[in-house]
Amino acid sequence: MSEPILSVRDMKVWFDVRDDDAGGIFPKTKKLKAVDGVSFDLMPGETLGIVGESGCGKSTLARSIIRLVKATSGEAVWMGRDLLKLSDADMLAVRKDIQMIFQDPLASLNPRMTCGEIIAEPLKTHFKGMGWAERRDKVRQMLEKVGMDPAQINRYPHEFSGGQCQRIGIARALITNPKLIICDEPVSALDVSVQAQVVNLLMGLQEELGISLLFIAHDLSVVKHISDRIMVLYFGNVVEIGTAQQVIEDPQHEYTQKLIASVPIPDPRKEMERREIRRAKRAAS
Numbered sequence: 001m002s003e004p005i006l007s008v009r010d011m012k013v014w015f016d017v018r019d020d021d022a023g024g025i026f027p028k029t030k031k032l033k034a035v036d037g038v039s040f041d042l043m044p045g046e047t048l049g050i051v052g053e054s055g056c057g058k059s060t061l062a063r064s065i066i067r068l069v070k071a072t073s074g075e076a077v078w079m080g081r082d083l084l085k086l087s088d089a090d091m092l093a094v095r096k097d098i099q100m101i102f103q104d105p106l107a108s109l110n111p112r113m114t115c116g117e118i119i120a121e122p123l124k125t126h127f128k129g130m131g132w133a134e135r136r137d138k139v140r141q142m143l144e145k146v147g148m149d150p151a152q153i154n155r156y157p158h159e160f161s162g163g164q165c166q167r168i169g170i171a172r173a174l175i176t177n178p179k180l181i182i183c184d185e186p187v188s189a190l191d192v193s194v195q196a197q198v199v200n201l202l203m204g205l206q207e208e209l210g211i212s213l214l215f216i217a218h219d220l221s222v223v224k225h226i227s228d229r230i231m232v233l234y235f236g237n238v239v240e241i242g243t244a245q246q247v248i249e250d251p252q253h254e255y256t257q258k259l260i261a262s263v264p265i266p267d268p269r270k271e272m273e274r275r276e277i278r279r280a281k282r283a284a285s
Contacts, residue, residue: 106162180211248260
């Protein structure tokens, strides 16, 4: 069995926030435990889905792993090295292998840069010896790989749809040939039909390139489709982790059960049957 590509141990991210309930003249603070002791392993080529309601710590956890948010304590061991202890220079070198796709496809793109400039930017950072012509060729190849027309290389973000902007974000993340991509709710701002296109694109690219994915979402139907394993977060804690089939079909924690029950079923008859069962259970209790 292969070794984990990423091992997170007892990760904590606590913030000082104003305590409005405390008395006295001077303002006091209390600890907001956004992430409170999370541990998991990610295997090479695996997709780990991270689910939970808004505010449960999903994005904070992801950002703390790559040091966009400062962790209070814990470890994030990437191929034998603790990311939280690396110098800034060493961390910059690691970022070539760990890329991120953000939630809002348009807000994550610089409106003053063309599509080609946006995708090529990581190459300028991590491959300084690469010439202009080679960068342009790689950008064109990557646009084609994510299902876009290479002739659109000189267009600006406002000229694209939300789904196309997210494809540009995916191309930017893939251009350095990373080993891990952290997807921070990459489809939540998109229409349902476009969501399916982006998820299928990610799955196809993962199979082709052998990359690992941390896929963050609050929609279990999306996570179930793409994930090998699912981890459920509740108030910064892991309440359940297992294969996608185990978590969806046989949830052990009450919170996971409620998350699954909240997912609508497209068939009106089945949805009505589920509501009747739910009402009967409440009446029995």
